[in-house]
Structure formats: C-alpha cells, structure tokens
Amino acid sequence: MKQKLIIIGAGMATGRALETLLETAPDAYEVTLFNAEPRGNYNRIMLSPVLAGDKTYAEIETHSAQWYSDNNVTCRFGEKIANIDRAAKTVTAQNGDVLPYDKLMFGTGSTPFIIPLPGHDLEGVIAYRDLEDTERMMSLGPDNTCVVIGGGLLGLEAAAGMAARGVDVTVVHIMGHLMERQLDEAAGYLLRKALVDKGITIKCSANSKEILGTDGHVRALLLDDGTELPCDLLVMAVGIRPNVALASEAGLAVGRGIHVDDQMLTSDPDILAVGECVEHDGAIFGLVAPLYDQAKVAAQTLLGTHAAFAQKELSTKLKVTGCDLFSAGDFADGEGREDIVFRDPARGVYRRLVIENNIVIGAVMYGDTADSNWFFGLIRDKTDISDMRDTLIFGPAYQGGTQLDPLAAVAALPRDAEICGCNGICKGQIEDAIAAGAGDLAAIKATTKASASCGTCTGLVEQVLAVTLGDDFVLPAAASICACTDMTHEDVRRMIKSQRLTSMPAVWQECGWKTSCGCHVCRPALNFYLLADWPLDYADDPQSRFINERKHANIQKDGTFSVVPRMWGGITTPDELRAIADAADKYMVPTVKVTGGQRIDLLGVKGEDLPAIWADLNAAGMVSGYAYSKGLRTVKTCVGTDHCRFGTQDSTGLGIKLEKTLHGAWTPHKLKLGVSGCPRNCAEATCKDIGIICVDSGFQISIGGAAGMDVKETELLMQVATEDEAIAVIKAVTQLYRENAKYLDRIYKWMAKVGLDWIKERIQDDLDGRAALVKRFELSQSIYRHDPWAAHAKDKAASYQPLARFDLEAAE
Amino acid sequence: MSKWIDIAALEDIPKRGARVVKTAQGCVAVFRTASDEVFALNNSCPHKGGPLAEGIVHGASVTCPLHNWVFSLETGLAQGADEGQVGTYPARVAGGRIELDAAFLAARSAA
Numbered sequence: 001m002k003q004k005l006i007i008i009g010a011g012m013a014t015g016r017a018l019e020t021l022l023e024t025a026p027d028a029y030e031v032t033l034f035n036a037e038p039r040g041n042y043n044r045i046m047l048s049p050v051l052a053g054d055k056t057y058a059e060i061e062t063h064s065a066q067w068y069s070d071n072n073v074t075c076r077f078g079e080k081i082a083n084i085d086r087a088a089k090t091v092t093a094q095n096g097d098v099l100p101y102d103k104l105m106f107g108t109g110s111t112p113f114i115i116p117l118p119g120h121d122l123e124g125v126i127a128y129r130d131l132e133d134t135e136r137m138m139s140l141g142p143d144n145t146c147v148v149i150g151g152g153l154l155g156l157e158a159a160a161g162m163a164a165r166g167v168d169v170t171v172v173h174i175m176g177h178l179m180e181r182q183l184d185e186a187a188g189y190l191l192r193k194a195l196v197d198k199g200i201t202i203k204c205s206a207n208s209k210e211i212l213g214t215d216g217h218v219r220a221l222l223l224d225d226g227t228e229l230p231c232d233l234l235v236m237a238v239g240i241r242p243n244v245a246l247a248s249e250a251g252l253a254v255g256r257g258i259h260v261d262d263q264m265l266t267s268d269p270d271i272l273a274v275g276e277c278v279e280h281d282g283a284i285f286g287l288v289a290p291l292y293d294q295a296k297v298a299a300q301t302l303l304g305t306h307a308a309f310a311q312k313e314l315s316t317k318l319k320v321t322g323c324d325l326f327s328a329g330d331f332a333d334g335e336g337r338e339d340i341v342f343r344d345p346a347r348g349v350y351r352r353l354v355i356e357n358n359i360v361i362g363a364v365m366y367g368d369t370a371d372s373n374w375f376f377g378l379i380r381d382k383t384d385i386s387d388m389r390d391t392l393i394f395g396p397a398y399q400g401g402t403q404l405d406p407l408a409a410v411a412a413l414p415r416d417a418e419i420c421g422c423n424g425i426c427k428g429q430i431e432d433a434i435a436a437g438a439g440d441l442a443a444i445k446a447t448t449k450a451s452a453s454c455g456t457c458t459g460l461v462e463q464v465l466a467v468t469l470g471d472d473f474v475l476p477a478a479a480s481i482c483a484c485t486d487m488t489h490e491d492v493r494r495m496i497k498s499q500r501l502t503s504m505p506a507v508w509q510e511c512g513w514k515t516s517c518g519c520h521v522c523r524p525a526l527n528f529y530l531l532a533d534w535p536l537d538y539a540d541d542p543q544s545r546f547i548n549e550r551k552h553a554n555i556q557k558d559g560t561f562s563v564v565p566r567m568w569g570g571i572t573t574p575d576e577l578r579a580i581a582d583a584a585d586k587y588m589v590p591t592v593k594v595t596g597g598q599r600i601d602l603l604g605v606k607g608e609d610l611p612a613i614w615a616d617l618n619a620a621g622m623v624s625g626y627a628y629s630k631g632l633r634t635v636k637t638c639v640g641t642d643h644c645r646f647g648t649q650d651s652t653g654l655g656i657k658l659e660k661t662l663h664g665a666w667t668p669h670k671l672k673l674g675v676s677g678c679p680r681n682c683a684e685a686t687c688k689d690i691g692i693i694c695v696d697s698g699f700q701i702s703i704g705g706a707a708g709m710d711v712k713e714t715e716l717l718m719q720v721a722t723e724d725e726a727i728a729v730i731k732a733v734t735q736l737y738r739e740n741a742k743y744l745d746r747i748y749k750w751m752a753k754v755g756l757d758w759i760k761e762r763i764q765d766d767l768d769g770r771a772a773l774v775k776r777f778e779l780s781q782s783i784y785r786h787d788p789w790a791a792h793a794k795d796k797a798a799s800y801q802p803l804a805r806f807d808l809e810a811a812e
Numbered sequence: 813m814s815k816w817i818d819i820a821a822l823e824d825i826p827k828r829g830a831r832v833v834k835t836a837q838g839c840v841a842v843f844r845t846a847s848d849e850v851f852a853l854n855n856s857c858p859h860k861g862g863p864l865a866e867g868i869v870h871g872a873s874v875t876c877p878l879h880n881w882v883f884s885l886e887t888g889l890a891q892g893a894d895e896g897q898v899g900t901y902p903a904r905v906a907g908g909r910i911e912l913d914a915a916f917l918a919a920r921s922a923a
C-alpha cells in the first residue's frame with residue numbers, strides 16, 4: 001500500500017520538494033497538500049514584478065490545477081492544519097477532519113514581523129508576504145499616499161512597485177543607509193539616489209513612534225522627531241520570523257526555527273521540514289536558493305536515498321528596474337583583508353571586492369552588475385586571484401590579456417569626445433589649447449574652462465595632457481587630502497557644492513574615494529565641509545571628529561580631560577567663581593589655571609566625571625567654552641570705556657555680544673577674536689584671527705593675525721561706524737572663511753591663498769553678498785549655537801561611563 | 813573552549829566607536845566597526861599610553877588620539893612606519909550582544 005504523505009504549506013520549498021519526489025518516484029506516496037492561502041504553489045518572489053505591473057498572477061503560478069490532478073495530489077487549499085498528534089500520527093485540519101500520515105512535511109514559511117507600535121492593528125496596516133498584500137497595494141493609484149516601514153529588500157520592492165503605479169511613497173528606515181545588511185554605505189547611497197529619482201521619498205535614521213488613525217483606519221505615521229507622514233496604506237516590511245507555532249505545539253525541537261538535521265528531518269524521524277520555517281546548524285533562511293537545495297534533499301530522504309543539505313554562499317539582487325545591485329559574501333573590514341574599490345562617478349558605478357589571502361570573500365556592486373556572476377563564482381570557488389589582482393576589479397573581460405592602460409583608452413578617444421560635461425569641452429579643443437601652448441592643468445582651465453566647474457573631469461584632462469605632451473608632461477603631485485583620494489581639499493569642496501553632496505557616502509562615491517569609508521585624516525575634514533555647506537541637510541557625525549570635539553573637552557596626555565567654561569568676553573562673577581571652585585573641589589581637579597584666553601581651565605578631570613561637572617557648571621549658568629574646537633574659542637577684551645581713561649567704545653560689551661552670537665560656530669580651524677578699546681590694544685587684538693580696535697569714529701576690523709607657530713599682525717579689512725555693522729561684518733567674514741577655506745587653515749593661511757582684496761570685494765564692496773553671508777551664517781547658527789555640555793549631560797551621560805566594570809568584584 | 817560573558821548590547825557602542833571595560837588591571841577598549849564587528853584591545857597605546865578608545869575608528873583600524881599612530885584592531889599591530897603592538901582579546905557579537913572571553917576577564921580581575 002502507498003504511504004501517506006501530508007504536506008503543511010504549499011510554498012516555494014514544498015513545491016520544489018513535491019516536483020522532485022513525483023519525478024523520481026511518482027507512486028511512492030499518496031500526497032495531501034494543505035495550504036493556508038486559498039491557492040496552490042506560486043513563485044512568491046515574483047510578487048514584486050506583479051505589483052509593479054510587469055507580470056500577472058497567472059504568469060507566476062508554478063503548479064496548475066491540472067498538474068495537481070495529473071499527479072494525484074489531493075489539494076486542500078485555503079485550509080490550515082490546526083494540530084498534530086504525533087503519537088497517533090494524525091493531523092487535524094481546521095474543519096475538524098482527522099487524517100492519518102506516515103510522513104509529514106512542514107513548509108510553513110515565515111510570518112512577517114509587525115512592530116508593536118501603537119496603532120499597528122489599525123485597518124490599512126499590512127505586511128508584504130502574499131498575493132492579498134500585493135493586491136491591496138495594487139489597489140492604490142496616483143491619488144494615494146503610502147508609507148513603507150523598512151528599507152530592506154522587501155520594503156524597497158514594495159515602494160518601487162507602488163511608485164510605478166504613481167503612488168506617493170515614503171520609505172522610513174531606521175538605519176543610516178538602505179539595505180544595510182547587504183550593502184555598504186557607498187552602494188546604499190547610490191541606491192537611495194536611484195530611488196529618489198523614481199520619486200520615492202527616503203528617510204533614513206528615522207524612528208517610527210506611533211501609527212495614527214481615524215475611524216479605525218490608518219491616517220499617518222508619526223516619527224519620534226514629531227514628523228507626521230500621512231498615508232492611506234502603511235506597509236511594514238521589517239523582517240520575518242520562521243513560522244514555528246504549529247511545530248512547537250506538536251512538541252518538536254524548535255529554536256528560532258524548526259530544528260532539522262542535514263537530511264531535513266526534525267526531532268521526530270517521521271516529520272521533515274523545509275524552507276524558511278527551519279533552523280539548520282544555527283542558521284535560518286530568507287532566500288530561495290538554499291530552500292531549493294533543502295527541498296531536493298527532503299525528497300530524497302522521503303525516498304530512503306541518502307542526501308545531505310549543506311549551506312552555501314548566497315548572493316542578493318534587488319528586483320527594481322534601474323537599480324542594479326549585487327552583494328555576496330562577507331564585506332566587513334578586517335585585518336588581513338584588503339579592499340579593491342572602483343568608482344565611476346559619471347556612470348554611478350561602484351564596485352568593491354574584499355580580499356583575504358588572495359581569495360575574494362565578498363563583493364558589493366552597484367550600477368554595473370553585468371559581471372556579478374563571475375565574481376560570485378570566484379567567491380564560491382575560493383579562486384586564487386593573485387595573478388589577476390591588478391585588473392580583477394574590471395571584470396572577466398580584462399583578464400588574461402594585456403595590461404590595462406588608462407592612457408591608451410584616452411588616446412583612443414575621438415577628437416569630438418566630450419571631456420568636460422559642465423562646459424561642453426571636447427578632447428579636440430583641449431588638444432588645440434595644448435598646441436597653442438597650454439602646458440598644464442591650470443592653463444587648460446584658464447583657456448578652455450575644462451575642469452573649471454565641478455572638477456570631476458580633472459583626471460581625464462590630465463590624461464589628455466599626458467597623451468598629447470608625452471614625456472614633457474609631468475602629472476602634478478597635487479597634495480591630496482590623504483591616501484583615500486587623489487583629490488585636493490579644494491577639489492572636494494567644489495564637488496560638495498556643485499554636485500550638492502550632502503552625505504559622506506555621497507562624497508566617497510562622487511569623488512572616487514579609494515577606500516570604503518575614509519580614514520582619520522579625511523573624515524574630520526569631510527565632516528566639517530558637509531556641515532558648513534549643508535547645515536540643514538547634513539547631520540554632524542561625532543565618530544568623524546577628533547576626541548576633543550567628540551567629548552567636548554581637551555584630552556590630556558594621561559587620558560584625563562580639561563574643562564573650560566565660557567567667560568563671555570573675559571567677564572566673570574563671584575557666583576561663577578564660587579561654582580568653579582566648588583566643582584574643582586567636588587571632582588578633585590588637580591590643576592586650576594588661568595588661560596591665555598581670559599578664562600579658567602580645570603585640568604585633569606576624569607572622563608566619567610565630565611557629564612556631572614558640566615551639569616554643575618550649567619546649573620551656575622555656565623556653558624561650554626569650546627576650548628577644544630575648530631570653532632569659536634575666545635573673544636578677548638580689555639576694559640574699554642567702562643573703566644579705562646583712554647577707552648573710546650565699550651570694547652567689553654562688544655566682545656560679549658560677539659562671543660554670544662558666534663559661539664558654537666564651527667570653522668575650518670580655531671577662531672579667536674580680540675576687541676581692544678583703543679589703539680593701545682591691551683586685548684592683543686591685532687594678533688587674533690579677527691581683531692577689532694575701537695577708535696573715536698568707530699571700529700577698525702582687521703583679520704589674519706596669528707601668535708602661535710607663526711606670528712602675524714592682522715591686516716585692515718574695513719572700518720565701520722556702528723557696533724551693529726561691526727557685528728555684521730564679522731559674521732560675514734566668518735561665513736566666507738567657513739565656506740571657502742581648507743580644513744585646518746587659520747584665517748591668515750586662507751587669506752594668503754585668496755588675497756585680502758578678494759575678501760574685501762565680498763565683504764566691503766558687495767553689500768547684497770554680505771547680507772547673504774550673514775543670513776547663511778545665522779541659518780547655520782540656528783542649529784549649532786547651543787551648549788553641547790547641557791545636551792550631553794542630559795542625553796548622552798551614560799556613554800561617558802565604562803561599558804562594564806570588572807575591577808570592583810572578582811569575576812566568577 | 814571559551815566561555816563568553818555578556819558585556820552590553822551592540823548598540824551601546826556607536827558604529828565606528830569604542831567604549832571601555834574596566835578591569836583590575838586597567839581598561840580594555842571595545843571597538844565596533846562600521847560593519848558591526850567588535851574587537852577588544854588594551855586601552856593603552858604602546859607609544860605613550862594614549863587611550864585608544866578615544867581614537868577615530870576607520871575600517872578595522874583605530875588612530876590613537878594622542879599622536880596619531882594607527883593600529884590594526886585585529887592584530888593590535890602598529891601600521892605604517894610605527895612599531896609596536898597592543899594586546900588583543902577575544903570578543904564577539906552574539907544575538908546583538910557583545911561578549912568577552914570569561915577566562916581573560918577573570919585573569920585581569922584577579923588583581
């Protein structure tokens with residue numbers, strides 16, 4: 001007599017198992033197939049093309065009614081198995097039918113995870129798993145808005161599918177970049193850009209707080225920053241959990257999934273399990289490739305043939321038209337691991353290979369994935385790549401042939417090939433300019449404008465020079481920011497502005513960074529450029545700041561810190577001094593020193609004590625003095641008209657006003673001001689970055705002083721009549737410096753490069769330009785003029801404490 | 813076989829950041845990279861004792877905050893022209909939690 005096989009779930013895994021079983025031994029089992037969904041097996045992964053309108057459901061059905069009847073499979077679709085009696089070897093269907101089995105196979109798949117936010121049970125909150133969900137999304141059109149929570153594979157396919165139907169879609173993703181499990185930041189950036197181009201709004205690092213509804217139906221998603229995103233439908237695609245409820249009720253061994261061995265047998269030898277519901281050797285599964293392998297093994301186990309399931313490398317692709325991405329293997333950084341990175345900013349291509357012991361162990365690609373299968377093969381087969389290392393990243397077409405010579409490629413370009421896109425300059429025009437005597441990049445820029453705008457083509461122009469001039473042309477060794485890039489600070493700043501780059505991965509990609517994520521030299525510079533140019537769009541990255549700016553205190557040689565509260569314009573009060581004295585006692589500060597900047601330094605404070613001492617100083621009305629910052633330090637003043645017999649203006653008052661309006665401002669290097677009440681200059685204003693000398697007729701504002709490694713006297717920028725104008729001029733010149741100078745250039749170094757006249761033209765002569773600078777300065781200050789001490793003492797205090805302590809009690 | 817001790821949640825350390833674990837024999841710096849790997853190293857630079865946990869993390873390296881020596885998080889070796897090595901200790905992430913090796917912690921706590 002035929003044995004009875006009951007299958008729970010008509011999914012992708014059991015579908016494949018059935019095929020193998022029936023092809024090999026059509027008469028071995030009498031099969032009954034249960035499925036909770038009211039239909040048979042279909043290709044679940046093609047729901048996305050169905051949603052996008054590229055396919056119909058009929059096209060993705062894998063087994064027809066005819067197939068089931070030809071193969072004598074009893075179908076019970078739309079029916080669930082309610083429970084299992086392993087002792088009696090029977091199952092009970094939802095309608096109460098009890099059926100005996102010889103063998104039972106689980107293929108119950110997964111259940112989508114629903115974040116238990118308030119409102120998650122409102123009508124219109126759905127997951128993305130089956131045809132019903134898909135049809136729900138397909139019912140939306142151009143008049144609808146939808147929010148998708150989750151920027152992974154599923155969420156993005158849902159978003160793109162709906163966007164293709166004209167729906168206004170917003171994706172809310174909790175992590176800093178999309179598909180963070182498969183992609184690194186650079187590829188995530190390119191993906192985001194492509195989705196934004198499709199009209200999808202993307203919010204990363206966004207935390208959902210609550211789902212709002214009216215009359216029991218979803219109305220909007222509320223984020224924890226207070227943003228409300230209206231929506232008619234809310235799709236949650238935040239992950240899946242193996243569907244194990246039935247198996248654990250039946251007493252099978254269950255961890256995260258149903259435990260199976262290499263033969264796909266559960267802890268009961270008559271019960272098998274395949275697909276996303278299983279856990280094999282600690283792993284659970286979410287892609288079909290391994291499930292198909294499991295299915296074949298399960299079929300053989302059912303037939304008494306020995307077969308074993310082994311886990312293999314997996315690769316991921318996204319089924320969204322126009323977003324070609326590929327990721328496989330392990331792409332984490334590590335010792336002994338090397339990156340080979342290739343970026344073609346113009347085509348939006350990014351490729352990164354991670355190599356260990358001459359073997360490719362991981363790959364991330366975006367934009368051009370034509371060769372992905374070849375790379376995946378290298379990973380899977382653990383091919384030794386030492387011989388092709390130099391050209392590996394270009395793909396199979398470049399292997400085994402002659403060495404790749406970029407100059408040959410440029411030499412081969414026709415005369416009308418466009419080199420500089422911004423200015424429409426062709427190779428021929430550059431060659432003509434060279435023939436007319438332009439012998440270097442600067443001369444080409446000046447005569448043709450090529451590479452004078454966004455700068456992306458600089459490398460190409462140099463190659464044209466090299467090809468045309470031969471040995472006469474020496475590629476200039478321009479000082480690049482660091483080994484991560486060939487670009488100079490100036491090039492990168494220009495790119496950030498002209499290409500509107502507002503994140504670090506955007507800069508890495510568009511400027512062709514050679515490392516995956518920068519280093520301690522370039523990251524602080526990029527962090528500054530981005531926040532200076534895009535104060536509203538860019539979020540400051542503490543991890544890209546030097547420790548002093550990350551912890552808002554100066555690190556000392558023994559690892560303790562110094563704490564310097566502001567004393568506006570050098571003025572203090574007995575109460576402030578008492579609070580400082582109390583804090584010094586309470587936190588056992590070893591050294592209290594008066595600084596060269598007219599304030600008091602508490603040196604030798606322990607890192608753990610910082611939030612507490614700040615809170616104490618805050619309570620007495622004091623804020624961070626930013627003594628650690630590439631930003632406004634002090635405004636040194638003299639006593640001025642208040643007390644001095646020679647004072648011409650209220651220099652102390654002006655100093656206080658300046659310090660209050662400038663404080664918190666980040667600048668390329670530190671910024672120090674001095675205000676002296678008369679030309680006797682007791683505040684040493686003429687050796688500060690910006691110095692003000694008060695005179696009877698007004699205020700002389702001079703810039704570019706220094707008294708550190710170089711000693712320089714300031715040069716007069718302009719004289720103004722009123723205090724208000726003096727403040728406006730100083731804001732404007734600070735903003736001009738911030739927008740244009742190279743990171744770590746003090747004003748005097750920047751001034752030596754651009755010239756005092758260039759600065760005067762913008763501050764003194766162009767009044768509209770000055771007003772615009774002041775406006776941009778104020779905009780930036782609306783975000784950065786705050787006390788980081790208070791913020792950290794309130795929200796980040798825990799991060800200053802050790803992660804754990806094992807020095808107090810003996811460990812077990 | 814290592815016995816692992818639960819230290820904290822992975823999220824307690826920012827990506828490209830570090831925090832210290834105090835032991836009787838000084839601090840151990842626990843690093844988290846951009847790709848969510850964790851590493852444990854002595855929190856003391858072989859150059860002049862700089863606290864490595866305060867450094868900038870890039871790739872699988874950290875730059876000492878005092879004089880910019882760069883160390884591999886995996887081997888503890890100084891990179892480039894500098895010479896020296898920082899002690900490294902077993903560390904791992906399991907189920908979103910950071911774990912350190914119990915035997916090593918016990919050795920450091922028995923003052």
Ligand code: SRM
Nearest residue numbers: 554556562594595596597598599627633706707708709710
């Ligand atoms: C505390 C203080 C010395 C003092 O006890 O008076 C000081 C201390 C430091 N100075 Fe200074 N400078 C201090 C006033 C000055 C002055 C005088 C002034 O501001 O009137 C100068 C010359 C003026 C100038 O800046 O041009 C000065 C020129 C420097 C320089 C050289 C800058 C340059 O561009 O040449 C550095 C190095 C640097 O910044 O790269 C420096 C760097 C440092 C650092 C931050 C070194 C470091 O990176 O760790 C010192 C921190 C010590 C610590 O452990 O806390 N310090 N430093 C002064 C703090 C003033 C304040 O209240 O904020």
Ligand SMILES: Cc1cc2nc3c(=O)[nH]c(=O)nc-3n(C[C@H](O)[C@H](O)[C@H](O)COP(=O)(O)OP(=O)(O)OC[C@H]3O[C@@H](n4cnc5c(N)ncnc54)[C@H](O)[C@@H]3O)c2cc1C
Nearest residue numbers: 009011012013035036037044045080081109275276287288
């Ligand atoms: C929109 C979408 C796109 C995807 N894209 C890809 C992709 O591009 N590449 C890729 O590799 N993977 C992709 N996947 C994942 C892939 O579809 C799954 O890995 C695969 O379907 C899992 O197969 P399974 O047989 O384990 O489970 P399923 O296919 O989910 O089948 C399980 C079935 O069991 C039924 N069931 C559950 N409990 C019971 C019960 N008690 N009684 C009766 N029946 C029950 C369910 O109703 C379901 O029909 C995608 C998934 C989705 C949703």
Ligand code: SF4
Nearest residue numbers: 556557595596708709
């Ligand atoms: S002069 Fe040198 S030693 Fe003195 S505080 Fe400034 S940087 Fe330190």
Ligand code: FES
Nearest residue numbers: 857860862876879
């Ligand atoms: S103490 Fe670390 S580099 Fe000097």
